[in-house]
Amino acid sequence: MERQRTIRWGILSTAKIGIEKVIPAMQQADHCEIVAISSRSGDRAREAADQLDINRAVGSYEELLELPEVEAVYNPLPNHLHVPWSVKALEAGKHVLCEKPIGLSADEAEKLLSETRKHPDLKVMEAFMYRHHPRWIRAKELVESGILGKVRTIRSFFSYYNDDPENVRNKPDIGGGGLMDIGCYCISVPRFLFGEEPEQVFGTREIDPDLGIDRLTSGVMEFPRGTATFTCATQLAPHQSVRIFGTEGKMEIDMPFNAPVDQPTSIHLHTGEESRKISFEPSNQYTVQGELFSKAILEDKEVPTALEDAVANMKVIEAVVRSDIEGVWTGC
Incomplete structure (x- = not known):
C-alpha cells in the first residue's frame, strides 16, 4: 500500500x-x-x-x-x-x-x-x-439550526491559579495576563457562534499590583443579534464553562476549551420541558x-479559520482594554 x-x-x-x-x-x-x-x-x-x-x-x-x-x-x-x-x-x-x-x-x-x-x-x-473539536462543530450547527430559538446571550468563564512571577503568562511586557492568555477564548466563542463581530464592548480589569498583569477581567460584548458576557482570571480556582441562551432553549458546555482526550465529552441541551445530553467519542482537538x-x-x-479572524479577535481584545482604561463602552 x-x-x-x-x-x-x-x-x-x-x-x-x-x-x-x-x-x-x-x-x-x-x-x-x-x-x-x-x-x-x-x-x-x-x-x-x-x-x-x-x-x-x-x-x-x-x-x-x-x-x-x-x-x-x-x-x-x-x-x-x-x-x-x-x-x-x-x-x-x-x-x-x-x-x-x-x-x-x-x-x-x-x-x-x-x-x-x-x-x-x-x-x-x-x-x-477548540473550534475543531467535534463537540464545538455540533454546537455551532445546533445554534444555526434554530433549536434554541433566537440566541440572545452567551456566557463564558475561564480561570486557573498561577501567581509565579517567572511564568511567561505573568510578564506584562511580553503579552502576559488573563485577557491575552485565556480571555481570548471567551471573546472567540461568541464571535464563532454568532458568526459576526461585536459592535461595542465594555470591560473591567483587576491588575495584580506586583506582577502588573490583569488577573481578573470581565467584559460585555454587544453583537447585532445579542450579547455575550465573560470573566477570565489567573488567580481563581480552575473553572471553564460556556452557556448559550436562546428564546426557546439553552445549551451548556462544560470544560469547553481543554476537552479531555481520553473520555467522552458532551453538550447539555435544554429545550422546552426536554433535557438531553449529546455525547461525543473521545477526540484530541490538537490532532x-x-x-x-x-x-x-x-x-x-x-x-479552517482564516487569518482575518485572528485580526478581528485582537481588535476586540484591544477594545476591552481601552474600555477599562477609559471607563466607557468602546467600539471595535
Whole structure:
C-alpha cells in the first residue's frame, strides 16, 4: 500500500504546551510528521527530541527555518514572538500554525496578514484548537439550526491559579495576563457562534499590583443579534464553562476549551420541558487541528479559520482594554 503523503513539521521552541499537548497529538495525525524541534539551547532541543522521538534537534530558531525538509512550523513561542517569528517562517517559505493570541496588538496581527499576501502559496492559521473539536462543530450547527430559538446571550468563564512571577503568562511586557492568555477564548466563542463581530464592548480589569498583569477581567460584548458576557482570571480556582441562551432553549458546555482526550465529552441541551445530553467519542482537538491544517496544505485549500479572524479577535481584545482604561463602552 502506498504511504500517505505527510507534511513535515518543525517546532519553534520547547514550550510546555507543545511538549505536553500539541506535538504528541500531532504525531497521531495521518498527515503530520514532526521532523525537527528547536530551542535557544541545543541541550533542551535534544532532550525534547529524545522525549518525543523526533529525529532532529537544533539549537536556534533560525537554523530550524533553514532546514529544507521542514515544510510547516508550529509556533508556540511567548506572545511577543508570535508575529516576528511567523513572519520569518513565511520569509523562509514555511507554512505557519501559530498559537493564540496571534500577536500583541491588532496592528501586529495586520502586519502578519499583510505578510501572508506576499506569500499566497503559504498557509497561516491561529491555533484556536477548540473550534475543531467535534463537540464545538455540533454546537455551532445546533445554534444555526434554530433549536434554541433566537440566541440572545452567551456566557463564558475561564480561570486557573498561577501567581509565579517567572511564568511567561505573568510578564506584562511580553503579552502576559488573563485577557491575552485565556480571555481570548471567551471573546472567540461568541464571535464563532454568532458568526459576526461585536459592535461595542465594555470591560473591567483587576491588575495584580506586583506582577502588573490583569488577573481578573470581565467584559460585555454587544453583537447585532445579542450579547455575550465573560470573566477570565489567573488567580481563581480552575473553572471553564460556556452557556448559550436562546428564546426557546439553552445549551451548556462544560470544560469547553481543554476537552479531555481520553473520555467522552458532551453538550447539555435544554429545550422546552426536554433535557438531553449529546455525547461525543473521545477526540484530541490538537490532532484534528494539525490534520486539518496539513490537509489544507496538501490539497491547496483554505485553512479552517482564516487569518482575518485572528485580526478581528485582537481588535476586540484591544477594545476591552481601552474600555477599562477609559471607563466607557468602546467600539471595535
